[in-house]
Amino acid sequence: xxxxxxxxxxxxxxxxxxxxxxxxxxxxxxxxxxxxxxxxxxxxxxxxxxxxxxxxxxxxxxxxxxxxxxxxxxxxxxxxxxxxxxxxxxxxxxxxxxxxxxxxxxxxxxxxxxxxxxxxxxxxxxxxxxxxxxxxxxxxxxxxxxxxxxxxxxxxxxxxxxxxxxxxxxxxxxxxxxxxxxxxxxxxxxxxxxxxxxxxxxxxxxxxxxxxxxxxxxxxxxxxxxxxxxxxxxxxxxxxxxxxxxxxxxxxxxxxxxxxxxxxxxxxxxxxxxxxxxxxxx
Amino acid sequence: xxxxxxxxxxxxxxxxxxxxxxxxxxxxxxxxxxxxxxxxxxxxxxxxxxxxxxxxxxxxxxxxxxxxxxxxxxxxxxxxxxxxxxxxxxxxxxxxxxxxxxxxxxxxxxxxxxxxxxxxxxxxxxxxxxxxxxxxxxxxxxxxxxxxxxxxxxxxxxxxxxxxxxxxxxxxxxxxxxxxxxxxxxxxxxxxxxxxxxxxxxxxxxxxxxxxxxxxxxxxxxxxxxxxxxxxxxxxxxxxxxxxxxxxxxxxxxxxxxxxxxxxxxxxxxxxxxxxxxxxxxxxxxxxxxxxxxxxxxxxxxxxxxxxxxxxxxxxxxxxxxxxxxxxxxxxxxxxxxxxxxxxxxxxxxxxxxxxxxxxxxx
Numbered sequence: 040x041x042x043x044x045x046x047x048x049x050x051x052x053x054x055x056x057x058x059x060x061x062x063x064x065x066x067x068x069x070x071x072x073x074x075x076x077x078x079x080x081x082x083x084x085x086x087x088x089x090x091x092x093x094x095x096x097x098x099x100x101x102x103x104x105x106x107x108x109x110x111x112x113x114x115x116x117x118x119x120x121x122x123x124x125x126x127x128x129x130x131x132x133x134x135x136x137x138x139x140x141x142x143x144x145x146x147x148x149x150x151x152x153x154x155x156x157x158x159x160x161x162x163x164x165x166x167x168x169x170x171x172x173x174x175x176x177x178x179x180x181x182x183x184x185x186x187x188x189x190x191x192x193x194x195x196x197x198x199x200x201x202x203x204x205x206x207x208x209x210x211x212x213x214x215x216x217x218x219x220x221x222x223x224x225x226x227x228x229x230x231x232x233x234x235x236x237x238x239x240x241x242x243x244x245x246x247x248x249x250x251x252x253x254x255x256x257x258x259x260x261x262x263x264x265x266x267x268x269x270x271x272x273x274x275x276x277x278x279x280x281x282x283x284x285x286x287x288x289x290x291x292x293x294x295x296x297x298x299x300x301x302x303x304x305x306x307x308x309x310x311x312x313x314x315x316x317x318x319x320x321x
Numbered sequence: 322x323x324x325x326x327x328x329x330x331x332x333x334x335x336x337x338x339x340x341x342x343x344x345x346x347x348x349x350x351x352x353x354x355x356x357x358x359x360x361x362x363x364x365x366x367x368x369x370x371x372x373x374x375x376x377x378x379x380x381x382x383x384x385x386x387x388x389x390x391x392x393x394x395x396x397x398x399x400x401x402x403x404x405x406x407x408x409x410x411x412x413x414x415x416x417x418x419x420x421x422x423x424x425x426x427x428x429x430x431x432x433x434x435x436x437x438x439x440x441x442x443x444x445x446x447x448x449x450x451x452x453x454x455x456x457x458x459x460x461x462x463x464x465x466x467x468x469x470x471x472x473x474x475x476x477x478x479x480x481x482x483x484x485x486x487x488x489x490x491x492x493x494x495x496x497x498x499x500x501x502x503x504x505x506x507x508x509x510x511x512x513x514x515x516x517x518x519x520x521x522x523x524x525x526x527x528x529x530x531x532x533x534x535x536x537x538x539x540x541x542x543x544x545x546x547x548x549x550x551x552x553x554x555x556x557x558x559x560x561x562x563x564x565x566x567x568x569x570x571x572x573x574x575x576x577x578x579x580x581x582x583x584x585x586x587x588x589x590x591x592x593x594x595x596x597x598x599x600x601x602x603x604x605x606x607x608x609x610x611x612x613x614x615x616x617x618x619x620x621x622x623x624x625x626x627x628x629x630x631x632x633x634x635x636x637x638x639x640x641x642x643x644x645x646x647x648x649x650x651x652x653x654x655x656x657x658x659x660x661x662x663x664x665x666x667x668x669x670x671x672x673x674x675x676x677x678x679x680x681x682x683x684x
Contacts, residue, residue, distance in 0.1 A: 222388050223421035225408040227435035227486065234409075237434075241425045320424040320468065 065301075071294035080288055090295035100279065100296065107276040110194055111258040115205075117198040118254040119247065122206035126246075127239075130213035131221075141210075148203050156267040159196045163187040163268065188270025196264045201257050205250035212246025213239070244318040252311045256304050276300060339364040339399060339522055340385070340490055346393030347380055354380050355546045358394070362490070362524065367516050369525045369533040371570070372543035378526045379418075381543070382492050385524065386415045398489065409438075414483035415492040418499070420475045422467040428454070428478050429463040435486040453485035454478075456515065473504050480512075484519060493525045497532065509535055530570045534558065542566055558606075564682040567604035574654050576603040576677065585677070588652040592626035592674040602682035607643065609676035610656035613669040624674045630654060632665050646670065 073086045094100050129140050147155065162168045165182035173179045186192060216239055224234040262277035269275070276296065283293030338361035347355040355377045362368050372378040383389045385396060387408030396404040403411060414435070423431050432450045441449070454460045457477035467475060476496060483491055497505045497512075513536050516523045527533055533540050534554040542549040542557065542565075549569075550562040561567035564575055578587035578594075580601050585594040587603070594601075613627055630646035633653070637660065644656045646668075656670060 217419075217421070219417055219419055219421040220423060222386075222408070223415070223417060223423070224434070224438075225388075226386060226413075226415045227438055227482065228409050229434070229438035230409055233438055237438075238423060238425075318425075 068294045068297060071291050072298050074291045076289050076291060082290060090292045091299075093292060094295055094299060100276075103274055103279055104276050106190065106274075107259055110190055110197070110273075110275060111255045113194045114197045114201060114258040115251050115254040117194065118202045118205035119209075119251055121198070121202050122250060123209055123247065126206050126210035126213055127235075130210055130216075131239075144203055144206055147199075152200065152263060153267075155200055156196060156264055159192065159199065159268055160187065163192050163195070187268055188273060190269070190273045192268035192270075193264050193273045193275070196268050197258050197261060200264070201254045204253040204257065208249035208253065209243060209246040212243045212249075216242045241318070242320070245315045248311050248315045248318070252308065256307065259304065260300065337364075338362060339366075340403075340524075341397040342381075342385075342394070343397065344394040345381070345384060345391055345396065347377070347384060347389065348392050349380075353546055355384075358546075358548055360541055360548065360551060362522055364489075364522055365520050367513070367523045367525065367536060367538045369527060369537035369540045370543055371527060371530060371533040371540050373528055373569075375545075376543040377546040378528075378543050379494055382415070382494050382524065382526050385490070386413055386492055387411050412489045413492060414486050414488040414490075415494065416476075416479045416483050416496045418494045418496065420472075420479040422470075422475050422478055422482075424467055426467075427463070428459065428465050428467065428470070431467065431478055432482045432485050434482065439486070449485055450481075453481040456484065456518075457481045472499050473508070476500065476508065480515075484515075484521070488521060490522045490524060493523060495527055496525075498527070498529075505532075512536065534570070540570070542569065544569075560678055561604055561680050564602050564604070564680045567678075567680050572607055572655060572657075574605045574607065575680075575682070576605055577682070578603055588650055589630075589648045590626070590628040590654075592672075592677055593624050594674065594677070594679075596679050602680050603677040604680045605654075605672060605677045607655040607657040608641070610654065610670050610672045611658055612661060612664075613671045615658070615661065625671050626674050626677075627669055627671045628654075629667060629669050631667050635664065 071082075072090055073088070074082055074084050075087060075089055077083050125144065129137055129144075133140055160167075163186040164170070165184060165187070167187070169186055170179070170182040173183065174181075220238055220242070221234055224238045225231070229237060259275075260277055262275065262281050265273045265275045265278050269278075277300075280293050280296050280300075283289045283296070287293075340362040342358055342360040342362075345355055345358040346353070358381060360368075370378045370381055380389060384391060384404070387403075387406065391404050394404075395402065398412070403413075423434065426434065429450055432453050433446050436446045436449060451460065451463070454463055457480050459474065459477045459481060462470065462474065462478075467478065470478065476499075479496070493512075497508050500508060509532060512523075525533075525536060537554055539551060539553055540557050541551045544565055550557055550566045552560075552562075557566060558571055561570065561573075567573045567575065576585075576587040576590065578585040578601055580586075580594050580596045580598050582598070583593055583595065585592055585596065585601065585603065594603075628648060630648040632644055633647045634645040636643040638657075640660060641657045642660045644658060646654045646656055648654055654670075
């Protein structure tokens, strides 16, 4: 048993941290979301719901929000489609190559996000590697413009960046599938495919959910990839928040959008955590 | 004791073998774990593979189940090559040591798993699952989650899940080792009754020689990857082929004797023997020794040999006491005799000469 003093001593630092860096900033943000900007570009403390109303009245915000959700959904789907087979192969069939392959998946995480973003810019641009290659093969005669500065480019870049985040929890959950259950399934006459569908997949659901949540939430809040490779058609909701807090100088509206995003993400996290618990079997 | 061959790998009934293991070999990382294993198992037989941990008994079972591939030899079942069939097409089911119950499925769905995998007609499944659960007395738990079951109950589910498929051979990998002593004895009895009832061939792996003797029609004793002896329990106990078999199955006294002119001598003990002259090792079970002063329970027809010794230790064991007798030169003999009350000092003991069984002492 730990003493009261010890318990207090270990509880206080994280409590202070959460209060100073999380609760207070969010409280400030919360206040800002009910204020407004005067014609003289001064923030005035007249409490109102105008910012929230504008969020739903101005089609721009909803369009971009929906696009962000679509992009996040696409990235999540692609990251799962790439990450799951990879994790499955590593966990069940890689044998001696397991450690090497695992490192190869992890290494990109050590490279700076910006480097990876710029790499795609170099690949997809009109003077880029991809266009050069296509013209060299005489498949195209002019640079293809839509590779870069499009939602496609954003999805591609973010899929590349966030697939390891999806891979890791799936891999962890697959590693936890007791191998004798797989043997028991074969023993009872289930083919390898049937065993995958009826034993391995259900038991790795918590990992899939965790991985999907990572990809979705991280993509939804991303603003660098759209900035680097998105162009005007690839703008996402966070880019709007950035500009509202920056050049547009409309902190109240930015705060309102941020809080709506936060609500969305927290609801999502809450829901997936409940689901994960349901699928996790001790 | 009949005069049948003391050790043979063929089933006793003489019927056509259901399962035939022929010269099987298995290596792990270039280490030989099974070597030259040949064994025939008859239909309906209860065969136990007995051995210490590391003897390769579980590996042999996994080869039959199809979880491991052979490095040499063949396994046949009912005239067909089994070792080249993938595990999921073998008419063999396994009860795993750790039960391997699917945690995400109910008890009912666990038992139904094999039937669904084999596309048994949908209408037939509930009936067969219900029957199987009734057979292991688990009917009331059909809708339970496995995590709510005790070890013994999971054991029963594992058994039902395997038997519901009506396999030709049921493999059991130390299924009782995780149960406490009482439950274990109870399950042993139930298992034996169940096997008679369903008439399926059981291949049972254990390291527990008492369990092996209680359950088996035949015991295959495995030692460091090789078959030491394959025989019926009474045969292997009464006539162990080797010193190892004698010591592993039950307790025994190993007498390293010198035979000359029909008399075997080990220290201060001598008895008539028909073995040829020279060095020989004999096994004498502790319960074959009795106090000379005690009235003989059965009039023995053979020649009785007597020896004297000082009782060094007496362990009370209820009906039978275990004595450690010092016969001089720190030569200890163990005797199990009906509890005589406390005794000590020098006593005279006797045994029937025919109970000293010659064993092969290959080391």
